Amino acid sequence: MRISWFRIIFASPFTNNYMSKLLIVGTVAFDAIETPFGKTDKILGGAATYIGLSAAHFNNVDSAIVSVVGDDFPQEYLDLLSSKNIDISGIEIVKGGKTFFWSGLYHNDLNSRDTLDTQLNVLADFNPVVPQNFKDAEVIMLGNLHPNIQISVLDQLTAQPKLVVLDTMNFWMDCALEELKQVLKRIDVLTVNDEEARQLSGEYSLVKAAEIIHTMGPEYVVIKKGEHGALLFNDNQVFFAPALPLKEVFDPTGAGDTFAGGFSGYMAQQGNVSFNNMKNAIIHGSNLASFCVEKFGTQRMEQLEKEEVNTRLQQFKMLTQFDIELTQ
């Protein structure tokens, strides 16, 4: 990483101006989406794409994506990621290979969906290679992938990261539970949805589920409840961030990954791990996810401006902040 003299001169403990590295691992893919509001052809998708576009909203963070695509993947999509200052040297392009493709149909309530098609393609033989200058990244965001790929990335690191965040899903609990348990021992934060937390722990109560998951490794457990918000558990502390109530939800694809990108991007920016920072990270993640669902695919996130982000953060404050006298 080249640090310009400009940055060094203006870096100070007061302005929090040092650069931090965020390593993102996950799919870069094609999606075809159908919701009650319309349908798309093959468009840009993938967990790492959404994470990257979301994390790009935090100053002083150098991000890199580790992933794989086929040579059918348009250069303009790669250029888009580069234009957001995301290092794409870790995205392998397989000659003659086809990019991972997912197709899904959302039901009327947008809370459930059917997978219509999954074509692993180049993902089937993916061996992640971490770029040399990101082997000492401060924050590692392991997007939803086979646990063995997530482990392989951790094995390539040359320095102990400040924070390792892992996202996973029920699919890996069904078919790679032992491997998942291995990687859980090596991470700090697990993000899963409520049903996945219940499946992994065998407990219905999310409080109890988080307690069980703590014993599997992660010190912090984030349970995502979609339109019902997200919970952060750490020992006996709990924090909750609602989802912003929206008039229209257009396409929920990528909302969880956008949340993870906001969470890990903010933590990388802050540079130190505390429950207080993690509370704010949950809010930033929820805030960015609230934009993601407003248009199809990555469309909204590609155009999102800082001013809009700040305005909506203010709405989050108004939505949740109160002042009660306890002595009444």
Next chain:
Amino acid sequence: MRISWFRIIFASPFTNNYMSKLLIVGTVAFDAIETPFGKTDKILGGAATYIGLSAAHFNNVDSAIVSVVGDDFPQEYLDLLSSKNIDISGIEIVKGGKTFFWSGLYHNDLNSRDTLDTQLNVLADFNPVVPQNFKDAEVIMLGNLHPNIQISVLDQLTAQPKLVVLDTMNFWMDCALEELKQVLKRIDVLTVNDEEARQLSGEYSLVKAAEIIHTMGPEYVVIKKGEHGALLFNDNQVFFAPALPLKEVFDPTGAGDTFAGGFSGYMAQQGNVSFNNMKNAIIHGSNLASFCVEKFGTQRMEQLEKEEVNTRLQQFKMLTQFDIELTQ
């Protein structure tokens, strides 16, 4: 109402010590409940019972219940309500009549239930009579009942209340929608759950549902989402209170009414209607409801101490309050 000299002497605008009247209308009944954790015989139940026990936690509020029971209703239950300083002169006791009875079975997730038995009994011919000294009550809490009964209570008032809160359910939307629409024109706050808000408005998005319901009369709409918290809508303002994440939920019966009791009790105590007060009222309602579900029926609410209530309010603060720099 007799105001003691002690109270008059110590009343001042600084200590918010004036007495306010809260009129509660709703069922006082027998419930028989079965949850995955056990089952009860006929125990004390009814919307007005839960509302009253919850509102009893607010100082400087004189509450009265308007309801009807049969002479099979135990004196000890009436004594319990009196012991909480609830005026029960408006609870009619029908000689030879049988008290309203409801029996329900909760499923494993406690989010859904089957009604096993409903015996209207004396409720079938209930004509509510508002006690003379509560016809000028500041706050009216109309618990879930036939809309015509709710209208009859409003017709008996001799002074314009500061706030009229109405709770209802899908049953009345199915079989008494026109009457419900009539009473909606005369209230300030409607509390319904998410599915009921959707049914009443014909809109899936809760933001849009609240907009439609505003046009039906209520200036404030509270949408209860059970374990997922509650939303308060007023014009373009929205506030959200989560439910406290609990290790064990034992019996959800009465949680919505306990919420309504905390909400209306707090508003009566404060004496003036503002969005800010209503935000706090939502928090108090959620806080009290979090106790209600910890034991069968009214058991937990009968014993609940102020100290416990305040401790948990502090937990609500920690659960939701954050401090984000918007300029980052």
